[in-house]
Amino acid sequence: MASGSITAADVVQVAYLFSLLAWPVRAFGWILFSLPQVAIGWKRVKPILDDAADLPPRRREASLPEGPLELRARGVSFTYEDADAPALTGVDLEVPAGGSLAVVGATGSGKSTLAQVLVGLTPPTAGVVEVGGHDIGGVANREERVALATQDAFVFNESSEENVALGRSDLGRGEVDHALDVAHAATFVEALPHGRDEALGERGSRLSGGQRQRIALARVIAGKPGLVVLDDSTSAIDPAVEGDILTSLRSATEGSTTVIVAHRRSSILLADRVVYLENGRVAASGRHDELMAGHPGYAALLSAYEVEEAEGAAPDAADVNDGDGDDADASHAEAEGGRA
Ligand SMILES: Nc1ncnc2c1ncn2[C@@H]1O[C@H](COP(=O)(O)OP(=O)(O)OP(=O)(O)O)[C@@H](O)[C@H]1O
Ligand SMILES: [Mg+2]
Incomplete structure (x- = not known):
C-alpha cells in the first residue's frame, strides 16, 4: 500500500463497502426529495385539522337506510x-x-x-x-x-x-x-x-x-x-x-x-x-x-344559456335581467373556469 499499489482484495473490499452504502444514500436522497412535498402537504392539511378541532362536537346518531332518500x-x-x-x-x-x-x-x-x-x-x-x-x-x-x-x-x-x-x-x-x-x-x-x-x-x-x-x-x-x-x-x-x-x-x-x-x-x-x-x-x-x-325570468335565463352554449360564454345576472341574453360575458366565464 505504501508504494501506492493496490491489491485486488482492496478493490473488492472498497466496492463491497460502496454497495453497502448505496441503498442508504439513495434512501436519504428520497427523503430529501420528498421533504418539500411533505412540507407543502402539511401546510395545506394543518389549517383543516385546526379548524376541525375548533368545531363543537355534534351528536350524529341517526342512521340513513339503504336505497333512495327523501x-x-x-x-x-x-x-x-x-x-x-x-x-x-x-x-x-x-x-x-x-x-x-x-x-x-x-x-x-x-x-x-x-x-x-x-x-x-x-x-x-x-x-x-x-x-x-x-x-x-x-x-x-x-x-x-x-x-x-x-x-x-x-x-x-x-x-x-x-x-x-x-x-x-x-x-x-x-x-x-x-x-x-x-x-x-x-x-x-x-x-x-x-x-x-x-x-x-x-x-x-x-x-x-x-x-x-x-x-x-x-x-x-x-x-x-x-x-x-x-x-x-x-x-x-x-x-x-x-x-x-x-x-x-x-x-x-x-x-x-x-x-x-x-x-x-x-x-x-x-x-x-x-x-x-x-x-x-x-x-x-x-x-x-x-x-x-x-316565469319570464326563468325563460330569459334559459334563452341566455342557449346563447351561451352557441357562443361558448356564460351569462350573468345582468344579461338575464335585461331579458335579451345576447350580451353574454365571456370574461366571467373564464373566471369561473368556463362552462364548455
Ligand atoms: N366563500 C364565500 N364567502 C363569501 N361569499 C360567498 C362565498 N361563496 C359564495 N359567496 C357569495 O354567495 C352568493 C351565492 O354564491 P354561489 O356560489 O352559491 O352562487 P351560484 O349560484 O353557485 O353561482 P355560479 O352559477 O356562478 O356557480 C354570491 O353572492 C357569492 O358571491
Ligand atoms: Mg356555483
Missing part, C-alpha cells in the same frame, strides 16, 4: 361570514325518494351554496335540511349515503381504480369497473399505457376537464348513495354523453334521489321538477314547461 329543506337560510347579504333566504324544497330536481339560477343566485347545505357540508344559519326524515346535521353515516359532485372534480395522483374506490375497502373491482363504465370513463382509462393502474397525475393533470368529471361521477356511482347532488359536475361533458350518464346514474344507483344544478336545457329536462333561484330565494318551482310559461 330530501326536504324548510326555511333554509345561509349567510357567509363577513358577507353583507345572505346567500340563501328561506329556501323550501322537497324531493320524494327516488325523484329528481333541477336547481336553476343566474350566477351568484346561491346554487352552489344550496348544494353544500343540502348535503350537510355547510350547516344552515336558519332552517333545517332533512334527508330520509332526519336532520342532516345529526346523521352518523352521511358520508356513505349522501354524495356531492362539483364542477372542479378533485382527482388524486393515484390509479383510476383507487380514485373511484377512494379508500372504501368494501368496494370490489367489479363495482369499480361498473362505475367507470356507467360514467363513460372506461374507454379513456383503458387507453392509458397501464390502463386502470396508471396514476392520473397531481390533481388529475393527465386528464381533460371532462375526463376528470367522469372519474368523479364514477366515484359517486360506486358509492350507491341515497341522495346525489350534482353541482355543475357535468359541465365539461358533451351534452349527448351527459344525458346518457345522468340516465344511467339514476338506474345504476338504484334510483337514488338526484339534485342537479343545471345550465343546459337537456339536463334540466332530465329532472322531474325545477327550482328557480333568484338572489338566494326560490322565485318559482314546478315543471320546466310550467316555469317557461309562467
Whole structure:
C-alpha cells in the first residue's frame, strides 16, 4: 500500500463497502426529495385539522337506510361570514325518494351554496335540511349515503381504480369497473399505457376537464348513495354523453334521489321538477314547461344559456335581467373556469 499499489482484495473490499452504502444514500436522497412535498402537504392539511378541532362536537346518531332518500329543506337560510347579504333566504324544497330536481339560477343566485347545505357540508344559519326524515346535521353515516359532485372534480395522483374506490375497502373491482363504465370513463382509462393502474397525475393533470368529471361521477356511482347532488359536475361533458350518464346514474344507483344544478336545457329536462333561484330565494318551482310559461325570468335565463352554449360564454345576472341574453360575458366565464 505504501508504494501506492493496490491489491485486488482492496478493490473488492472498497466496492463491497460502496454497495453497502448505496441503498442508504439513495434512501436519504428520497427523503430529501420528498421533504418539500411533505412540507407543502402539511401546510395545506394543518389549517383543516385546526379548524376541525375548533368545531363543537355534534351528536350524529341517526342512521340513513339503504336505497333512495327523501330530501326536504324548510326555511333554509345561509349567510357567509363577513358577507353583507345572505346567500340563501328561506329556501323550501322537497324531493320524494327516488325523484329528481333541477336547481336553476343566474350566477351568484346561491346554487352552489344550496348544494353544500343540502348535503350537510355547510350547516344552515336558519332552517333545517332533512334527508330520509332526519336532520342532516345529526346523521352518523352521511358520508356513505349522501354524495356531492362539483364542477372542479378533485382527482388524486393515484390509479383510476383507487380514485373511484377512494379508500372504501368494501368496494370490489367489479363495482369499480361498473362505475367507470356507467360514467363513460372506461374507454379513456383503458387507453392509458397501464390502463386502470396508471396514476392520473397531481390533481388529475393527465386528464381533460371532462375526463376528470367522469372519474368523479364514477366515484359517486360506486358509492350507491341515497341522495346525489350534482353541482355543475357535468359541465365539461358533451351534452349527448351527459344525458346518457345522468340516465344511467339514476338506474345504476338504484334510483337514488338526484339534485342537479343545471345550465343546459337537456339536463334540466332530465329532472322531474325545477327550482328557480333568484338572489338566494326560490322565485318559482314546478315543471320546466310550467316555469317557461309562467316565469319570464326563468325563460330569459334559459334563452341566455342557449346563447351561451352557441357562443361558448356564460351569462350573468345582468344579461338575464335585461331579458335579451345576447350580451353574454365571456370574461366571467373564464373566471369561473368556463362552462364548455
Ligand atoms: N366563500 C364565500 N364567502 C363569501 N361569499 C360567498 C362565498 N361563496 C359564495 N359567496 C357569495 O354567495 C352568493 C351565492 O354564491 P354561489 O356560489 O352559491 O352562487 P351560484 O349560484 O353557485 O353561482 P355560479 O352559477 O356562478 O356557480 C354570491 O353572492 C357569492 O358571491
Ligand atoms: Mg356555483
